[in-house]
Amino acid sequence: MSGLDLPQSVEREMIAGSISRLLADTPRPGWRDLADAIGLAGLTAPEAAGGFGGGPIEIAVAMAELGPALAGADWLSHAAATLLIARLAPDHAVLPDLAGGMRRAAIVCSASCTAMPVVEGGAVHGSALLVAGAAEADMALIADAGGIVLVADHAKVEQRHRIMHDGSVTADLGFALRAGDGESLADGIDARRQAEWIADLILAARCAEAVGLMQRMVADSAGYMGQRRQFGAQIGSFQALRHRAADMQLALMKAAALTELAVIAVDRDGIDRARAVSAACVEVADAVRIVGEGAVQIHGAMGLTEELSLGAQFKRALSIAANFGSRAGHLARYAEAAA
Numbered sequence: 020m021s022g023l024d025l026p027q028s029v030e031r032e033m034i035a036g037s038i039s040r041l042l043a044d045t046p047r048p049g050w051r052d053l054a055d056a057i058g059l060a061g062l063t064a065p066e067a068a069g070g071f072g073g074g075p076i077e078i079a080v081a082m083a084e085l086g087p088a089l090a091g092a093d094w095l096s097h098a099a100a101t102l103l104i105a106r107l108a109p110d111h112a113v114l115p116d117l118a119g120g121m122r123r124a125a126i127v128c129s130a131s132c133t134a135m136p137v138v139e140g141g142a143v144h145g146s147a148l149l150v151a152g153a154a155e156a157d158m159a160l161i162a163d164a165g166g167i168v169l170v171a172d173h174a175k176v177e178q179r180h181r182i183m184h185d186g187s188v189t190a191d192l193g194f195a196l197r198a199g200d201g202e203s204l205a206d207g208i209d210a211r212r213q214a215e216w217i218a219d220l221i222l223a224a225r226c227a228e229a230v231g232l233m234q235r236m237v238a239d240s241a242g243y244m245g246q247r248r249q250f251g252a253q254i255g256s257f258q259a260l261r262h263r264a265a266d267m268q269l270a271l272m273k274a275a276a277l278t279e280l281a282v283i284a285v286d287r288d289g290i291d292r293a294r295a296v297s298a299a300c301v302e303v304a305d306a307v308r309i310v311g312e313g314a315v316q317i318h319g320a321m322g323l324t325e326e327l328s329l330g331a332q333f334k335r336a337l338s339i340a341a342n343f344g345s346r347a348g349h350l351a352r353y354a355e356a357a358a
Contacts, residue, residue: 023083023230024279031080034062034073038084048090050155054120059094061118063102068114074102075220075286079227079278086231087328089335092187093123095224096131096152100124100160103217104169107204113158113171125156127192128163130218130225130344138165141198141206146191151342153190154180161194161201162218164211168201175200185338186331216288219296223285225339226278226303232336233271233306236314236329240264243318260317267313274299274306294356297349304340311336 025031037057045052054060062077064070071077078098085091101117101124116122127147129135136145143161153159158171170176177193205213244260245253281299284292311333315323323330343349 023079023227023275023282025076025079025282030071030073031077034071034077034080035084038081042084042088047088050093050120050123053090053094058120060097060120060123061101063098063105064114064118065105065109067109068105068118070101070105070114070118075223075282078102078220078224079282082224082228083231083234086228086335087235087332089186089331091224091228092335093152093155095221095228096125096150096156097123099128099131099217099221099224100126100158102220103160103162103167103213104204107167107213113169122157123152123155124158124160125150125153125190126217126221127153127159127161128214128218128221130221130342132189135163136161136192136194138163138168141166141168141201141203143168143170143194143196143201146193148191149181149183149189150192151187151189153178153192154188159192160204162210162214164214165206166203166210167205167213168196168203170194170196170201183338185334187335187338216285216292219281219292220285222296222300222343223278223281225342226274226281226299229303229307229336229339230271230275230278232332232339233267233274233310236310236332236336237264237267237271239327239329240267240314240317263313263316267310270306270309274303277302291356294353297353297356300343300349301346301353304343304346307336307340 041048041057061070062073066072082091082095104111105114117124127150132147132150134146134148136143136147138161157173159176161168179191181189183189277299281295284295314329318329321327
């Protein structure tokens with residue numbers, strides 16, 4: 020199971036174990052591997068639709084395991100969209116196809132893109148920029164304070180794909196939908212509440228992904244320190260590197276602890292959710308730089324080469340931190356929630 024100290028259950032141990040076994044045989048799994056080999060497409064779909072019925076904790080467990088394999092970005096978008104559809108319309112006709120992996124969904128919300136379209140009265144217009152997981156999706160679920168709209172026909176949406184610095188693929192989506200072109204699942208106060216909740220879910224899940232990445236970077240660095248020799252001694256005996264490794268481990272432990280609190284807060288959807296999620300985002304962003312830079316320094320010049328997975332993992336971790344949004348915004352949100 021992942022290093023996150025989340026409430027345990029037999030089902031969650033099965034999720035982590037299934038992903039771990041898949042990664043042992045397929046280090047960089049694609050969508051079909053996740054959907055067909057271990058049924059991960061249906062993790063958040065209701066059991067009645069052929070899914071697992073999982074929620075935020077199950078998503079976090081999966082993201083921590085998928086993180087080091089750089090396989091979580093697209094899957095998270097699908098899992099979040101499926102979960103929100105299930106919350107709003109448990110008997111929706113698209114859920115069996117989403118659960119079986121025959122169709123893929125992408126969530127369009129404040130945490131999954133850098134700019135949002137305008138949703139008003141069931142109509143959607145404008146652009147969503149750099150939407151994670153949308154490049155290969157068959158449908159889009161737009162979750163905005165103005166309304167939650169499912170666009171099941173992706174042909175109605177203009178797309179432009181972008182390859183990001185960390186190797187993930189996002190999409191710019193253009194909308195010009197009138198009321199009725201998409202299916203309205205919520206509006207008013209309920210839409211605002213659900214949009215805020217799903218955004219916090221994605222932020223907490225990305226924190227879990229980053230923790231999984233950092234755990235691997237710390238473990239690989241410790242192993243390298245025990246193998247690499249310079250000046251006739253293992254570099255693990257050098258005090259400066261031992262101190263650096265200790266700083267990395269401390270940063271990871273703090274980030275993991277706050278991520279656990281954030282995931283549980285999202286799962287319970289209590290009054291502490293905003294405070295817990297913003298605290299985790301700030302702490303994880305700090306830890307990513309401490310752990311990543313420390314791992315690169317310990318590995319030396321080869322730390323950023325394609326020969327090692329460390330370089331790609333560090334890039335992904337930095338991308339996650341950048342996508343948390345403004346640090347000042349999270350600090351202000353924390354202060355407001357704590358008042």
